[in-house]
Amino acid sequence: MKKIYTIFGFLGPIIYILAVFIGGAIRNDYSQIYNTISELSMATAPNLVLMDIMFGIYNIALLLFAVGAFQDSEVDTSKKYKAAMLMLAITGVLGLVLIFFPQDPRGIFTPTGTTHIAVAGISSLLTILTLFITGFNFRKKDRMNDFANYSFISGIIVVISGGISAYSVGNNLFFGGLLEKITILTFIVWVMVFSYVILKKK
Numbered sequence: 001m002k003k004i005y006t007i008f009g010f011l012g013p014i015i016y017i018l019a020v021f022i023g024g025a026i027r028n029d030y031s032q033i034y035n036t037i038s039e040l041s042m043a044t045a046p047n048l049v050l051m052d053i054m055f056g057i058y059n060i061a062l063l064l065f066a067v068g069a070f071q072d073s074e075v076d077t078s079k080k081y082k083a084a085m086l087m088l089a090i091t092g093v094l095g096l097v098l099i100f101f102p103q104d105p106r107g108i109f110t111p112t113g114t115t116h117i118a119v120a121g122i123s124s125l126l127t128i129l130t131l132f133i134t135g136f137n138f139r140k141k142d143r144m145n146d147f148a149n150y151s152f153i154s155g156i157i158v159v160i161s162g163g164i165s166a167y168s169v170g171n172n173l174f175f176g177g178l179l180e181k182i183t184i185l186t187f188i189v190w191v192m193v194f195s196y197v198i199l200k201k202k
Helices: 006-025 037-041 048-071 079-098 111-138 145-170 176-200
Strands: none
Touching: 006 037, 006 048, 006 176, 037 048, 037 176, 048 079, 048 176, 079 111, 111 145, 111 176, 145 176
């Protein structure tokens, strides 16, 4: 099977990173350390359309990559692998759903914002499960042990930094946004590395 789908595993994360940097750079009221990524696409954000487009492209790319990886029997056919790729695909779908449920400004709670938090929470859980299940699946596979260990390390970082980030944002600490970016960057870099592993796998 041709591995053309792996291009989406590279394209999506690059678009995401660009969205975060561009979105933050064109706003004078945004701090990459304090503010979360979701605050770039709040309903009141001045660059909402641009952010929705860029984050939308990322999530579509993630979905296409996950579907391609799910169907590629040359990578793996185990139930664990299929489950991990299904979770990755659902993560992409949930990311698209979040476009229609923007985050509330801090200190304000609406049904839309509450839905955003709930969907984002489910997405975060699926992200963690994807990393660990992929690691467990590949830990005894030929020439895949290093990637399995990398998946475990990425999962641990996401759990620790994600937990501290949620606490920091919830308590309005100044570094919550930075920790959230570390969490998400860890995951999307993993997607890129996984894309490379698949592309080079024989």
